[in-house]
Amino acid sequence: MTGFPPLGPRLVVATHNAGKLREFRELLAPFPLELVSAGELGLPEPEETGTTYAENAQIKADAAAAASGLPALSDDSGLAVQALWGAPGIFSARWAGPDKDFPAAMRRVEEDLQDRGAVAPADRRAAFVAALCLAWPAGETLAIEGSVAGVIVWPPRGSLGFGYDPIFLPDGHHRTFGEMTADEKHGVSWDAQGRADGLSHRARAFGELMAALFPGGPPR
Numbered sequence: 001m002t003g004f005p006p007l008g009p010r011l012v013v014a015t016h017n018a019g020k021l022r023e024f025r026e027l028l029a030p031f032p033l034e035l036v037s038a039g040e041l042g043l044p045e046p047e048e049t050g051t052t053y054a055e056n057a058q059i060k061a062d063a064a065a066a067a068s069g070l071p072a073l074s075d076d077s078g079l080a081v082q083a084l085w086g087a088p089g090i091f092s093a094r095w096a097g098p099d100k101d102f103p104a105a106m107r108r109v110e111e112d113l114q115d116r117g118a119v120a121p122a123d124r125r126a127a128f129v130a131a132l133c134l135a136w137p138a139g140e141t142l143a144i145e146g147s148v149a150g151v152i153v154w155p156p157r158g159s160l161g162f163g164y165d166p167i168f169l170p171d172g173h174h175r176t177f178g179e180m181t182a183d184e185k186h187g188v189s190w191d192a193q194g195r196a197d198g199l200s201h202r203a204r205a206f207g208e209l210m211a212a213l214f215p216g217g218p219p220r
């Protein structure tokens, strides 16, 4: 028993981002859940009025759980660049504008770093951060954050993944997220004790969240 209401069999993935949805489908595959996305249910995209990732994640999960009557899992995430005082941060999606122009958003990150004279890798530190929120229709919530540290590289490298992946090089690796396979970027492995391990911010938060709900790891 985990002290939380049952999770399934149906779970709403409360995102309108196709890249995140693909990652969550892969992350949730080992679990006995039937996934429906906010888009498939025609749920509106709530306004992200929070001032933190966690607040925005809760807004998205609560809205989807209330509208669907099902448990809902949301993600609010972003890229925090140290030399830019954490920007774009919670505004990462908004930097890409209504057309979701991530090449332009990545250029803006690079231009802002150039303006600060940030050329050496040590001056180009960044982290991807994800806050996940699981909300049940009766109001219970479970929230967890994950992050991964690295550096911003220029020019962008790789065409896999989504968003800012091509300019993020995680510490200890020589390929950017845009050059990594889905499994390398966000695959989660479970040890015999049911502890999860993964590389990306989303994989790390997801592993911790699911370990809280499924002690011992995914059912075999």
Ligand SMILES: O=c1nc[nH]c2c1ncn2[C@H]1C[C@H](O)[C@@H](COP(=O)(O)OP(=O)(O)OP(=O)(O)O)O1
Binding pocket: 014, 015, 016, 017, 020, 045, 048, 060, 075, 076, 077, 078, 079, 092, 093, 128, 161, 162, 163, 164, 165, 177, 200, 202
């Ligand atoms: O793994 C990632 N790889 C690359 N870029 C990423 C990642 N994770 C977040 N990001 C960037 C792009 C995304 O657009 C923004 C999150 O903004 P965020 O509001 O949480 O998501 P969103 O508006 O795209 O979809 P939704 O709110 O429907 O879940 O940060």
Ligand SMILES: [Mg+2]
Binding pocket: 048, 093
């Ligand atoms: Mg959003």
